[in-house]
Amino acid sequence: MANLRLTTAGESHGKALVAIVEGLPAHLKIDKTAIDAELALRQSGYGRGGRQKIECDRVEILTGVRNGETLGSPVTLCIYNKDYQNWENCMSDGGCDEGKMAQRALTKVRPGHADLTGCEKFAWEDARNILERASARETAIRVAAGGLFKAYLTALGVEIGGYVKEICGVKDEKTYAFDELKKAKQTETGMLDEVAAERAKERINALKNAGDTAGGVVEVRVRGLKSGFGSMMTYGEKLDARLACALMGIQAVKGVEFGEGFAVGSKSGAAVHDEIFFEEKRGFYRETNRAGGIEGGMSNGEEIVVRLAMKPIPTLMKGLRTVDLRRKEACVAASERSDVCAIFAMEIIAEAAVAEVIATAVAERLGGDTAAQVKERYDRL
Ligand SMILES: Cc1cc2nc3c(=O)[nH]c(=O)nc-3n(C[C@H](O)[C@H](O)[C@H](O)COP(=O)(O)O)c2cc1C
Numbered sequence: 001m002a003n004l005r006l007t008t009a010g011e012s013h014g015k016a017l018v019a020i021v022e023g024l025p026a027h028l029k030i031d032k033t034a035i036d037a038e039l040a041l042r043q044s045g046y047g048r049g050g051r052q053k054i055e056c057d058r059v060e061i062l063t064g065v066r067n068g069e070t071l072g073s074p075v076t077l078c079i080y081n082k083d084y085q086n087w088e089n090c091m092s093d094g095g096c097d098e099g100k101m102a103q104r105a106l107t108k109v110r111p112g113h114a115d116l117t118g119c120e121k122f123a124w125e126d127a128r129n130i131l132e133r134a135s136a137r138e139t140a141i142r143v144a145a146g147g148l149f150k151a152y153l154t155a156l157g158v159e160i161g162g163y164v165k166e167i168c169g170v171k172d173e174k175t176y177a178f179d180e181l182k183k184a185k186q187t188e189t190g191m192l193d194e195v196a197a198e199r200a201k202e203r204i205n206a207l208k209n210a211g212d213t214a215g216g217v218v219e220v221r222v223r224g225l226k227s228g229f230g231s232m233m234t235y236g237e238k239l240d241a242r243l244a245c246a247l248m249g250i251q252a253v254k255g256v257e258f259g260e261g262f263a264v265g266s267k268s269g270a271a272v273h274d275e276i277f278f279e280e281k282r283g284f285y286r287e288t289n290r291a292g293g294i295e296g297g298m299s300n301g302e303e304i305v306v307r308l309a310m311k312p313i314p315t316l317m318k319g320l321r322t323v324d325l326r327r328k329e330a331c332v333a334a335s336e337r338s339d340v341c342a343i344f345a346m347e348i349i350a351e352a353a354v355a356e357v358i359a360t361a362v363a364e365r366l367g368g369d370t371a372a373q374v375k376e377r378y379d380r381l
Helices: 032-042 084-091 098-103 115-122 128-134 136-154 178-186 194-209 239-248 261-266 343-366 371-380
Strands: 005-009 016-022 060-063 075-080 159-167 216-223 253-258 276-279 283-286 304-310 321-323 330-332
Touching (some): 005 136, 016 136, 032 343, 075 136, 084 098, 115 128, 136 343, 159 194, 159 343, 178 216, 239 253, 239 304, 253 261, 304 343
Antiparallel strands (some): 005 016, 016 075, 060 075, 159 216, 253 304, 276 283, 321 330
């Protein structure tokens, strides 16, 4: 079996988004409706913009799955962009209408977006050639691929959950057992604390009225992963490093922390490290999990706890000050139809990214041509 590998392609208003996942074992059960349910969640949440009303994402599996089971060949996933029909004359691969392209050109580059630097780097005068790929629309196909990685992990008894901890200064300071996390997906904000959720909605409303935007903090947890995944042997193999890389790779993520995270810098060793105990029945165990389930770049058998910070959405309806790329004149930044807050979606996307990294680390260590072989090897650990 090849190593697990994900590649995505597709523009925000292009024909479609696609992903190829290589290295899945044969006989893995794939439930398309479960993937579509994740896609629907990625499109929801309080504070989303108009695009979500146009799209109704459904995955199409083009290769690698037969009658609900993987074949062991590369799996190709596809999500068609409904909005393409409104953009075909300026987004198709040939014969575009120059007038329409000029109309839809974005030159009033947005602070906080990829517009300006992308145009400088790739030599464009229309930031649409940059934003079409920089856009978080790409995360739809990553979530779909995440459904495959989750299927791989679920078969081993490894579960992923999460919730929204903060929306633009409104915090949920409580802690939750893993089984409580499921409820977050049934809320509008992704927050479990109802009082905080109401205050967060008020905050989003106020920001929307002011033409402003919000970010937040998400916590993702992994339960059931045995110890020893990832490795301290080289820095690139460290599980925390790989998770941080995948999470930082999501649009708008600006910080990642594990367990106690940044707070460790202001505490003593005795207040930070998880002491180790042994009982015949339980084997080695810890009574605390301040490390967030990873020591020395390896899973230690405790729950993995990772949090990430999302910056506020860069497109502001009130528009920030900027400079027109062509005219070199001061102006107000473009304000395309946009989200005010997308932290609920971020939680879903982050789960998919975590699933990819954990599944890849498991596949590297265990190999296996069939799902049964992987399971047998995992159970033997
Ligand atoms: C789920 C999600 C939705 C987003 N929606 C928007 C949006 O509507 N408008 C916008 O300007 N940025 C949006 N962003 C953020 C931009 O994609 C991101 O800030 C931009 O690509 C620049 O990348 P960087 O923030 O990682 O530097 C969204 C991000 C995510 C994860």
